[in-house]
Amino acid sequence: MPTPRPFIAVPTLLLCLVMAACGKDDAGGRQQETPTVTTARLQPVRWSDELTALGTAKARESVDITASVTQTVASVDFDSGQFVKRGQGLVTLTQREQSAGVAEAQASLRDAEQLYERNSRLADQQLIARSELETQRTALEAARARVAVQRATVADRVIRAPFDGVLGLRLVSAGTLVTPGTPITTLDDVSLIKLDFTFPESSLSQLAAGQRINARSDAWPGERFEGAITTIDSRVDPATRAVMVRAEIPNPDGKLRPGMLLEVGVERASRETLAIPELALQQSGTNASVFRVETGNKVKQVPVKIGARRRGEVEILSGLKAGDRIVVDGTVKIRDGSTIRDVTEGAETAQADEN
The missing domain is CATH 2.40.420.20 (conserved putative lor/sdh protein from methanococcus maripaludis s2 fold)
Known part of the structure; x- marks a missing residue:
């Protein structure tokens, strides 16, 4: 049997040597990088940065307008969304009975005044006792009080604005029977907005009355409303470990409205x-x-x-x-x-x- 030729394995050996050399070069190249x-x-x-929170807008003054007596609405003297001044009449209730009561009380008052004047002259002439004149004076004062009471009942039938502000939606019409607590409309003074928000108690040292704040609303993208902190609550909520903070924001154009959700940024002192x-x-x-x-x-x-x-x-x-x-x-x-x-x-x- 012929002897195998040894040079057949040479190509394989050379290939292994070349690959090994290439591997060393690659490794060396990577090490040199x-x-x-x-x-x-x-x-x-x-x-300079901000403490941020979410706050709820509230009106400077806000009230639900309701009746204080049970009566039928005689006339509605406002429109929804109207600006009104303090003392302006909004709703007039039926007041025929009350007006008659005022007339009756005024007639009684005139009789009491005439009787007192006559008795006063008689007392000056010593024709009646002074005690009788004092009794008549008491009756006169009682008659005046009855007139005041009757006039007050008439005034109760006219519902007036307690402060300047903007009315909400009208909820009654002429002829509606209202009772104490029946909603008629809302009234808000939005010339200034109160903004209430909370911070964790750990932020207390970084808060103070007078600090400037910036508020942002999704309703007015890119616009900032500037104000200042007015009050920090005297108590920390034991359940949430948070403190309530109130700021005020001028709102002359009425863009902000009660109930809006605002993002608040409280400016901290630069450091x-x-x-x-x-x-x-x-x-x-x-x-x-x-x-x-x-x-x-x-x-x-x-x-x-x-x-x-x-x-x-x-x-x-x-x-x-x-x-x-x-x-x-x-x-x-x-x-x-x-x-x-x-x-x-x-x-x-x-x-x-x-x-």
């Missing part, structure tokens, strides 16, 4: 703090960290405590200091201890200063 990033050096900035681009923040659950650039362009992942946020920025409460250089863009390509190549404009100068 240095991730490129952009960085930023931290400097203190002025930070000096450290802030980083939101892109630089690494967040895992409740833990936050950033990559800080160390000597030799190596990075160290350091935990940080974050505060408030605003568009594109995050406040840093602890973990970094002014002058630290952090990685902003390219964080997905690095890990703790990686060496980076900084392509930020002016990075060479910054690196020379560090060295």
